[in-house]
Amino acid sequence: MRRRSFSALAVSSAVYLALGALGAALSPAEAARGEADTLAIGGSVTEIVYALGQEHRLVARDTTSTYPPExxxxxxxxxxxxxxxxxxxxxxxxxxxxxEGAGPPETLAVLEEAAIPFVTVPGAFTAEGVAAKIRAVGDALDAPEAAEALAAQVAGEIEAASARAAAHADAPKRVLFILSAQGGRLMGAGDDTGAAAIIELAGGVNALEGVTGYKPLSDEAAAAAAPDVILMMDRTGDHGASAEELFALPALAVTPAAEARALIKIDGLKLLGFGPRTGAAVSELSTALYGD
Known part of the structure; x- marks a missing residue:
């Protein structure tokens, strides 16, 4: 089993002893719950655990782990x-x-002091990257054969969906992913993001060129991106927006997407999780873009 290594950080003995006592107090409960011993952090990790049939191992999850519903x-x-x-x-x-990306470092240092094995699975926005993530989870849970089968299946689905989407390479649509539209302020996705990767896999072109990561968009930058389609996560609240609200914003009102009222919303974990449903996400986005 691979373990994550961390830089040694000072942790007060009082805090550590208190936390150690808390862990010891939970031992009877741990014994009572049988095989449930694993904390899954990250929505794709939790989804992979379920896809591997290892959900009986889970004792808890983090806030981003919302699929499957159970x-x-x-x-x-x-x-x-x-x-x-x-x-x-x-x-x-x-x-x-x-x-990758769990934290903060101070918490990870305490967990290292507590000698809890901590496995960080690799992340990459490719079919092989998803397969590697699945294999890493399978290795951590001592289910390598199931993981190998699932990795091959999911990678094949992604590659097949991307190959179908490539039929539109002669006339790809420009897609602008909006992470948030809170208060009318747009946050877009540039290169080296999961959003850019899923757009490319689905046969589109990321409209926000020359930018790396997720960045705030000025009205000028959004208009210059000239997207044919706006892509968002399907969510409610301050970070979401209806088509009417979105295309009324000065930043987007002059774009081809606004003229065509072209807005696509897909479940966020499915779209950006790069886990077992990524092939389905590529197919869903490609179909929404091109009507296949």
């Missing part, structure tokens, strides 16, 4: 980038399997 019945230890030692240790995990 995962939400597990205790929630908080957002993966803002974990607290108390929250993690309160569920008494014997193993933590996490996407």
């Amino acid at each position: 995962a939400t019945a597990l205790p929630d230890v908080g957002y993966m980038r803002a974990l607290s030692p108390e929250g993690v240790l309160s569920v008494g995990p014997d193993l933590i399997v996490s996407e």
Whole structure:
């Protein structure tokens, strides 16, 4: 089993002893729950655990782990980038399997001091990257054969969906992914993002060129991107927006997407998780773009 290594950070003995006592107090509960010993951090990791038929191993999950729906019945230890030692240790995990980016470092240092095995699965926005993620989770859970079968299946689905989408290479649509439209302020996706990767896999062109990562968009930058289609995660609240609200914004009102009222919304974890449903996400987006 691979373990993540961390730089040694000073942790007060009082805090550590308190947390150690908390973990010890949970031992009877751990024994009672049978095989449930694993904390999954990251929506794609939790989804892979279920796809491997290893959900009986899960003792808890993080806030981003919302699929399949039954995962939400597990205790929630908080957002993966803002974990607290108390929250993690309160569920008494014997193993933590996490996407890249969990933190903060202070919490990871406490978990290292507590000698809890912490496996970080690799992340890459490709078919092989998803397969590697699946294999890493399978290795951590001692289910390598099931993981190899699932990895081959999912990678094949992604490659097949992308090959079908490539039929539109002669006239690809320009797609602008909007991460957030809170308060009328747009956050877009540039290169080296999951959004850019899924757009390319689905036969589109990322409209936000020359930008890396997720960045705020000025009205001028959004208009210059000239997207044919706006892509968003399907969610409610301040970060979401209806077509009417979105295309009324000055930043987008002058774009081809606004003229065509072209807005696509797809479940966020499915779209950007790069897990077992990525092939389905590529197919769904390609179909929405081109009507295949």
